Amino acid sequence: MIKFVCYASIILSMVQNNNCVMDSRAEFGYPAGLMSICPGSTKPALIPKSQLKYLSFVVQGNGRTRQKYSYWNAKNIAKDPRINFKRKTLLVAIGYLDSPNLPISAMFANEYEERGYNVILVDYQRFATVHYHLATRLMRPVGMHVAEILVQLTQNGLDPSKLELLGFSLGCHTASFIARQFQTMTGRNISTLTALEPSGPCFRNLGPDDRLDASNADFVQVIHTNIDGYGMATPMGHIDFYVNGGEYQPSDIGFYPCTTTCSHFRILPLWVSAIKNPKKFIGMKCKDIQQARDSDCYSNVPLETTVMGLGIDRSKRGIFYLATSKEYPYYLGSKGLKPEYVYWKTLTDINDGDETEIYT
Ligand SMILES: *[C@@H]1O[C@H](CO)[C@@H](O)[C@H](O)[C@H]1NC(C)=O
Numbered sequence: 361m362i363k364f365v366c367y368a369s370i371i372l373s374m375v376q377n378n379n380c381v382m383d384s385r386a387e388f389g390y391p392a393g394l395m396s397i398c399p400g401s402t403k404p405a406l407i408p409k410s411q412l413k414y415l416s417f418v419v420q421g422n423g424r425t426r427q428k429y430s431y432w433n434a435k436n437i438a439k440d441p442r443i444n445f446k447r448k449t450l451l452v453a454i455g456y457l458d459s460p461n462l463p464i465s466a467m468f469a470n471e472y473e474e475r476g477y478n479v480i481l482v483d484y485q486r487f488a489t490v491h492y493h494l495a496t497r498l499m500r501p502v503g504m505h506v507a508e509i510l511v512q513l514t515q516n517g518l519d520p521s522k523l524e525l526l527g528f529s530l531g532c533h534t535a536s537f538i539a540r541q542f543q544t545m546t547g548r549n550i551s552t553l554t555a556l557e558p559s560g561p562c563f564r565n566l567g568p569d570d571r572l573d574a575s576n577a578d579f580v581q582v583i584h585t586n587i588d589g590y591g592m593a594t595p596m597g598h599i600d601f602y603v604n605g606g607e608y609q610p611s612d613i614g615f616y617p618c619t620t621t622c623s624h625f626r627i628l629p630l631w632v633s634a635i636k637n638p639k640k641f642i643g644m645k646c647k648d649i650q651q652a653r654d655s656d657c658y659s660n661v662p663l664e665t666t667v668m669g670l671g672i673d674r675s676k677r678g679i680f681y682l683a684t685s686k687e688y689p690y691y692l693g694s695k696g697l698k699p700e701y702v703y704w705k706t707l708t709d710i711n712d713g714d715e716t717e718i719y720t
Contacts, residue, residue: 417482506534
């Protein structure tokens with residue numbers, strides 16, 4: 361009973377600051393996290409030449425038209441009528457089981473195309489649609505071969521300082537492998553790597569050489585929405601946003617909570633909204649991840665803030681908390697800097713009144 365009261369007050373303490381000794385970790389141990397160790401996932405892997413035909417590149421432009429290039433003829437991308445290397449170029453690294461033919465890539469491709477980017481979607485579905493443990497290992501040679509193509513394109517007009525990589529989940533680490541191979545091959549950096557909810561399984565206990573890291577590009581922006589599930593808590597960028605604390609997201613479907621899968625995928629509409637509403641997602645700097653998890657960065661002095669998204673201030677560094685609303689388009693604007701809009705706080709209203717109707 362004492363424990364129960366203690367837990368209830370821990371939840372309340374988020375909004376009321378009452379004291380309660382939090383000893384559960386000492387008593388119950390620390391969670392290892394979902395699929396924290398995947399033996400062999402960092403073992404060298406190679407893709408035989410005969411399989412490279414399954415690595416391909418889809419160029420999108422000129423009013424959402426598409427053209428596919430295989431690994432073997434990808435240098436012709438430089439001559440594609442959709443491509444103009446005077447503009448910025450976006451390369452999208454798909455997630456586990458995903459494909460450029462599925463909605464996630466299309467959603468991002470359309471947004472970036474509309475904003476004048478050359479868009480290239482990398483299709484490595486053949487290598488990302490195997491056992492997850494194997495997929496994580498295969499992303500290393502995939503990254504190398506994609507980097508080879510980027511080097512060829514660089515020799516044909518692509519300027520790496522105008523190149524941005526966008527990854528989601530497993531694709532964040534693939535983007536990392538692409539970017540670091542590009543560094544090794546050219547001695548140059550890709551300009552920007554945007555990592556949407558980098559996957560934790562098989563990566564959460566690896567060091568910076570074996571997963572996404574700030575050293576991979578000139579600027580690495582990371583956004584976390586489910587660090588205790590499919591995502592990963594470690595800061596891995598120049599700037600890391602922990603959305604609503606980064607653990608779980610507010611539910612947009614009535615009384616049912618946004619659980620692991622919901623919170624992991626929340627990053628997708630969130631990023632689309634951030635592209636469409638470039639100044640509306642304002643994060644605040646935290647001292648550490650614990651402070652972000654606890655929604656407790658509001659009274660830091662001085663309060664350092666920055667927008668999340670394409671218009672981010674690239675000089676900002678560190679761990680940022682970002683509050684959102686529970687429904688698309690999710691942004692709170694400057695309200696997001698006021699503690700009364702913390703989602704968890706609004707939940708306390710549920711039991712404030714005397715209503716107890718069950719069937720309404
Ligand atoms: C590449 O980016 C990393 C991380 O931002 C940086 O430390 C390094 O100096 C950069 N290298 C070059 C050649 O610009």
